[in-house]
Amino acid sequence: MTTARRTPLVQQVAVLILCVATPALLADGHSGSDPEEVELRMPGPWGDYSEAMEDPDAVDADAAYVGHRRHRMQLLSGYYRSLEMALRYDAPVDPETIARLAEGLERHGQDIPALFDRETPTGEDEPGALARIWEEQEHFQEHMNNFAARTRDLQRAIPQSPAEADDDWEPRATEVLNGVRHQCLACHDTFRRR
Numbered sequence: 253m254t255t256a257r258r259t260p261l262v263q264q265v266a267v268l269i270l271c272v273a274t275p276a277l278l279a280d281g282h283s284g285s286d287p288e289e290v291e292l293r294m295p296g297p298w299g300d301y302s303e304a305m306e307d308p309d310a311v312d313a314d315a316a317y318v319g320h321r322r323h324r325m326q327l328l329s330g331y332y333r334s335l336e337m338a339l340r341y342d343a344p345v346d347p348e349t350i351a352r353l354a355e356g357l358e359r360h361g362q363d364i365p366a367l368f369d370r371e372t373p374t375g376e377d378e379p380g381a382l383a384r385i386w387e388e389q390e391h392f393q394e395h396m397n398n399f400a401a402r403t404r405d406l407q408r409a410i411p412q413s414p415a416e417a418d419d420d421w422e423p424r425a426t427e428v429l430n431g432v433r434h435q436c437l438a439c440h441d442t443f444r445r446r
């Protein structure tokens with residue numbers, strides 16, 4: 253969890269004095285109420301900003317990998333949801349942009365295998381990746397392959413030039429998008445605990 257805020261000047265000066273007085277304060281992560289949090293200062297042309305964040309020294313490589321994986325899934329979701337607003341809900345977005353987003357979805361989909369290279373199942377009763385991913389690797393691979401195939405279908409369903417764009421291309425592309433969504437839901441249903 254991170255929170256961003258602009259630190260008032262008086263507080264900035266106080267923090268500065270404290271830091272000078274006890275240089276180990278931030279490094280030890282004992283600056284906030286949560287001992288695992290540190291305050292990162294980011295001065296710059298727009299003023300002095302700071303952000304509270306988990307102490308990098310307290311986060312091991314597996315936890316960082318899982319965190320990275322979840323953000324990458326959210327990125328995939330961002331591509332999917334923005335395409336959905338354009339295709340299903342007719343947001344006024346030009347076909348070139350839609351084609352670029354479909355390409356992004358497909359490209360990001362290619363990275364899914366690397367997100368599960370490391371065996372990092374979630375703990376009992378916690379939401380996240382199930383151990384089944386690493387126990388049934390062929391089955392998981394099949395889901396990844398199917399997802400990749402549907403994202404390629406979507407790219408093909410989007411006109412590459414205005415000449416290819418007939419009146420019905422959007423409802424057709426939306427149908428193909430439904431096929432992509434089916435793959436998201438099926439993989440989650442089998443390999444993810446919510």
Ligand code: HEC
Nearest residue numbers: 322325326328329332380381395396399435436439443444
């Ligand atoms: C081949 C399997 C697979 C496919 C396909 C897949 N996901 Fe996931 N997704 C997972 C797994 C497994 C997790 C749990 C990862 C974890 O918590 O470590 C996950 C987690 C997520 C999360 C939660 C991330 C978080 O912050 O905890 C979102 C959102 C998500 N997926 C969206 C999507 C969308 C949208 C699609 C389709 C466009 C998709 N996923 C396709 C396997 C898949």
